[in-house]
Amino acid sequence: MAKFYTGQGDDGSTGLLGEGRIPKYDLRMEAIGAVDEASAALGVARSQCSRSENQTRILRIQRELYRLMAELAATPQTAARFHTIDSNAVRRLEDEIGILEQSVSAPNEFILPGDSSAGAALDLARTIVRRAERRVTEILARGEITNADLGRYLNRLSSLVFLMELSENAASGRENPSLAKEK
Template identity: 55%
Template sequence: MSPFYTGNGDDGFTGLLGEGRIAKNAPRIEAIGTLDEATAAIGLARSLSKSEMVRSLLIQTQRDLYQIMAEVAATPENASRFRTIQSEQVQWLEEKTRDISEQVNIPKEFILPGDTPASGAISLARTIIRRAERRVVALFHEGDLENIELVRYLNRLSSLLFLLELFETSLEKPDTPTLAKG
């Protein structure tokens, strides 16, 4: 049986999708690591969700995040090979955000995360997505990424996650003011 490690990264460098190696603390690797962390947090939220609709939305976002990670991990000459996130995925997020917004009342003040396990996990995932967005924006502004749709996707995803947090709270605590009436 082969080991679960290669030892290739013992020098503090790692490979990309393409030629060459890069330091493990490089901004591109920070972005990939944060996207990976966000995917894991969304997985935790999905495992705690009481709603099949929420679980379905979250699994699609996890799949999209893996596509984003691949594009971010690609060397500039290979980036187009891994480009799958386009305006259609951003529009899908906008559509889903609109749908959920019609099912919850938006609070007029800050909310404290954690009314339910699922809503707390979604809130955590949202904050990690915000950090991932900052990392991807930095790469975009430095000219290391060309696809603005990655930035737009992450920005829209954080909005959707906020509404899913409110929705999950409303499922377990129907008297919460975030529940839409009617």
């Protein structure tokens, strides 16, 4: 039977995809963790979505996030091998945003999450994606990674997740979302 632990991280470090280890509190690990959380939150949302196209979309995104985490975990020596998030991936998200924009109405004000279970789960996922974007942007600014498409991908993803939230709310009969400002 396989062991589910190695004990190598007991010293507070973790391995990268390549030679070397870094502290578990390193910003790169924070970014990987935030992307991992975003994928998990998207999984919760996917399990609650009523629209099959959103379920399919989210599953594809979760697979892309897995590859994005691998790219974040790569060392400079192995980075090229794990480079899969590129301008084409960003453009795919932009295309999907364009499709969803035509089927949902954007609110004029900030909305409150919770108009549907799937919508609330998607909103939580969106906020986690935004955190991941902030961490990745900082790593890019520090020069620790160089693929700016990672930040662009996460930025577009948060917009797409918001639109999926609106579409799930509409599918549940909540076309007029709860607004943050009382009327």
